[in-house]
Amino acid sequence: MNATAIPADVRDRIIAAANALYEQAERESFPTVDAVRRAARVDMNAASAVMREWRRQQTVQATPVVVAIPEAVQQAQSQALAALWTQAQELANESLRAAQASWETERAELDAMRQEMAAAYEAQASELEAAQERATQMQHAVEAAADAHREQLESLRAELAAAVTRAERAEVRSGEIEKRVAALESERDAARLQAGEAREVAAKLSGQLEAVQSQNTALLATLKPAAK
Numbered sequence: 729m730n731a732t733a734i735p736a737d738v739r740d741r742i743i744a745a746a747n748a749l750y751e752q753a754e755r756e757s758f759p760t761v762d763a764v765r766r767a768a769r770v771d772m773n774a775a776s777a778v779m780r781e782w783r784r785q786q787t788v789q790a791t792p793v794v795v796a797i798p799e800a801v802q803q804a805q806s807q808a809l810a811a812l813w814t815q816a817q818e819l820a821n822e823s824l825r826a827a828q829a830s831w832e833t834e835r836a837e838l839d840a841m842r843q844e845m846a847a848a849y850e851a852q853a854s855e856l857e858a859a860q861e862r863a864t865q866m867q868h869a870v871e872a873a874a875d876a877h878r879e880q881l882e883s884l885r886a887e888l889a890a891a892v893t894r895a896e897r898a899e900v901r902s903g904e905i906e907k908r909v910a911a912l913e914s915e916r917d918a919a920r921l922q923a924g925e926a927r928e929v930a931a932k933l934s935g936q937l938e939a940v941q942s943q944n945t946a947l948l949a950t951l952k953p954a955a956k
Contacts, residue, residue, distance in 0.1 A: 734774050741768040742778040750786075758783055761841060762848035772852070776845050783837050 734742075745767035749759035765775035 734778060738768075738770055738774055739778055742770060742775055743782060744768070746779060746782050758786065758837070760844045760848070762844060762851065765848070772845065772848060776841065780841060783841070784834060787833050787837060 742764060745764045746759055749763055749767060753759065761772070761776050761779050764779055765772055768775065
């Protein structure tokens with residue numbers, strides 16, 4: 729990703745986080761890309777692109793190097809052209825060595841940044857894998873709990889159906905008992921009525937018997953004198 733394509737607010741957050749972490753380290757070591765990414769709360773691509781530019785600004789001075797004519801050269805106007813050429817070669821070599829040192833420093837910084845990015849990506853991959861594993865474990869736990877709840881619900885439903893069946897049977901049995909009790913009560917009332925009627929008949933028969941006995945006694949009393 730090109731640093732110029734990053735939104736200004738994201739770029740400012742990354743630079744501010746890098747400067748803050750750099751100052752916290754007392755400007756002894758550059759902050760890592762992952763640390764800046766976490767502090768600025770941006771993605772890795774944006775952090776790495778802006779950090780490359782930020783580190784380059786810390787290692788390479790923006791002001792152009794003005795090569796002034798050495799004082800030795802100014803004072804050596806009367807010397808031979810060979811001495812001037814030697815001095816110019818020395819200056820060119822110094823500039824070449826400075827440029828080479830700057831290039832080596834920048835290459836080392838880029839290598840270090842690549843290593844930091846690789847380590848950060850590996851850390852993110854490990855975190856993602858751990859999060860996925862936790863999510864899988866939670867899903868298994870939820871599924872197990874759902875299965876247990878479903879089994880418990882089915883068991884409760886079976887128990888409820890059995891209880892309803894027993895209640896229905898008990899209700900039918902209760903109805904039958906009530907009918908039987910009503911029949912027995914009817915039979916009892918009929919027996920009581922028949923007993924009353926039998927007592928009345930017995931009383932009439934007893935009266936009739938007493939009347940017959942009285943008649944027999946009177947008849948016997950009239951027959952005894954005639955026999956003498």
